[in-house]
Amino acid sequence: MNLISLQFLVFCIALLVLYYLVPKRFQWWLLLLGSAVFFLLTGTPYTIIYLLISIVSAWLAGRYIQTQNNRRRKRAVFIAEIILNVGMLAALKYTNFLLSTTESLVNLFGANLSLGTVSWVSAIGISFYTLQVVGYLCDVYWGISQAQRNPFKFALFVSYFPQISSGPISRYHQLEELLFAGHGFDHKTVTFGLQRMLWGFFKKLVIAERLTAFVNSVYGAPHTYQGAYIWLGTVAFLIQLYADFSGNMDIVLGLSESLGIRLTENFRAPLFARNVQAFWQRWHITLGAWFKDYVMFPILRSRAWAKMGRRLKTRFGKNTARRIPAWLGMLVLWVGIGIWHGNGWQFIFQGLWFFCIIVLGQLCAPLFDTLRRKLCIREKSFIWHLFQSLRTCLLFAVGLVFFRAQSLNHAFGMLFSAVTVFNPGAIFSVQTLALLGGWENLRIVLPAIALLLFVDVLHARGNSLRAWAARQNIALRWVLYYALLFAVLLFGMYGGGYSPGEFIYGGF
């Protein structure tokens, strides 16, 4: 069941109606049932076994850790459970990567090794729910959360259908209360949720899908489309990915909100961030936060790191002793984020790119500051903010080349071509216009992007469009709703032989 399908809408509406009709104490049962149905209709049904293994083992481990007093046993179970879940994710998603890497390494020494590939089908959302499960176990182990007593409630936490296929990655202690509490019908909550879903459909169908063909063309034939095409294709991909993923999140969060369950935000107007670090704090927020809380911070707090810090302090001074361990922790975080994104070297390089840019950003911050002062530009001026945002978007987009390219070679080839082939005229060529779908496409997608940015600006300034709309009289409010509904219906890319692609983050 694709999130962009009438079946999904019918499923959601039916569930929503039932949800508010059943007694409150049964609501979470209904969500669990809905999650099972969604899982079985969306992915390959037998892969539910992987999900069940994660749920059952993590629930048992959580209970054991909670009740066991012996620290060593606790630790052993905790580690074993982490290995089981991460191992399952690694086996299902990274076996081919490991095989091909081993093959390449061995063959470097003249061997002729052929390990072949495996074709294991992974469960939908395994990359997301595995992180939730690991996060839960860590929280229980560290005493942040109490282990869930009811296995079915725990099953709902792991498999909650709005978020299972593409996040956000929720924390147990944040979701626990909302997920299992009864929710009475609240007009505002339901309508706000539905409005947000509609906005998500707009982003996906009217913006992301209309850029898909162009991005696919450029990234599908990097030898044909060089120089300016790559710059334009990469900027288009940044907008496509943003509209796609944040649209996906709007649908997920909107649906959940209409059920009375507010999930953690995953985006906060990232295109207006002024440096790459801030960008990542606004983009796929829950992933970055997860890696920080469960990977980077534990590393930084570890004895080995503390020891390293002490040694560095005596040799290089306080400043270096503070920075180097932090950077190394960040390196692990970014490699982890890279690997999480996919099973290829290009994803690891994507992580490394962002790591390098963030570190360079920190190192060059004084330099930029001096430069700004010499140019007599005020720090809070619009021009400076605009420059910073554009620079950040460009640096982020370059990182996305690794994410979108078919391989590491392709990515480097494209980046090389982007900086060595000078053909700015290509941007305004007839061929580019044709690739972009002609004026017929541009006159829809450009205003739609402008609308997206406008809404983001409002959100960045703390204004809620939904709250504003709710304050208007019913006629204006309904006109706005109908306008958005019909904008999706009329300008969206769907139907008539065209199938909207899955959400880009839906296959993780």
Add this chain to the structure above:
Amino acid sequence: MDNTQKPAWKLAIRAILFVFIFALLFFWVSYLLRPVDIYRETVTGYYAEPNNSLDMVFVGGSVCFKSWAPLVAWDTHGFTSYDFATDALPPQLIRYYVAETLKSQSPVLLLIDLRPFEFGDKTFERGIKYMHREAALRRGIDSFSYSFNRLDMINSSVPKNYPRLQYVFDIAKYHTNIDKLTADNLRYSFNRWPSPTKGFTILTEHMEAVRYDYADITETKALSETMETLLRELLIYLQGIKSIQVLFIVTPYSLYVAEDQMLHNEMARLVREYGFDYLDCNGLYDEIGLDFAVDYYDNSHVNVAGALKFTRFLAAYLAARYALPDRRNDPAYETWQRASERFATELGEALSLLQENIGSEGYIDAP
């Protein structure tokens, strides 16, 4: 925040009203975006006819609106009729066309074109592929107004592996027409707009057709299982409609082979088995007065001259056998008289054009 504390019944009414207005807008926009072509004009013209104003309705494929000129029949015999048909209508859709007919009309006579069954039998693996050609299904279904009959038609006629929802909500297919809207689209945006020719399409080209006479063949050839089942289902369905007389007809065409006659004989047998009337016009070329040198548009259809002759013949045939009223002096049907007068002018121009197309090689034996 004016409605957070509203009582549940008020919210329910609002929700229903919101959905209702959305549905109305949705239907209107769907109709607006549908392409405007002769096939749609035929269907929307049918919807524009006043309720219970038609004495005869001709249901079927393209032969209906290319052979039968309702305003000529009005002119000669005074009964009202309409070509409720579309090009290459898949045979499984006929019963839904009949059902749609009966929603707003209670004609004395239903004329059913049998050639969709013949085509279905002869072409594309004896029926299955013919029935399921997407273009034909789209033409047959998409012009209908939203209704349960349309939904039934889609459920029973469109294969399950097709995107059925895109047939139900054809906006999924036609929303890209937003770039191509014209004033015509606006005219048809309520899916009803009068057809000045009552569904008839004027064809002014000609081809020299070959005449074959197989009327003396009496043998039959079994229809494919699919087509026979469909025809029987239609016959059973029609048996349930007691108030209307039905005549099944095979219109005259060229490229007519002996095997076709055998199929016609079989269809005649089946039709009569269920107690309905049957007329095969391929044995009646001389009675109709068809000139194969000038009266054909292509092998399957007559042109305007042929249609004129065919309509006159058939109108006389029907008037003699069925209780079709002569309404020419009825003031309630004044619009038909006016339409007929306009059509006569158009017909004259069309015949002149046809004569020009034919050149000196032949002449039209027209009034």
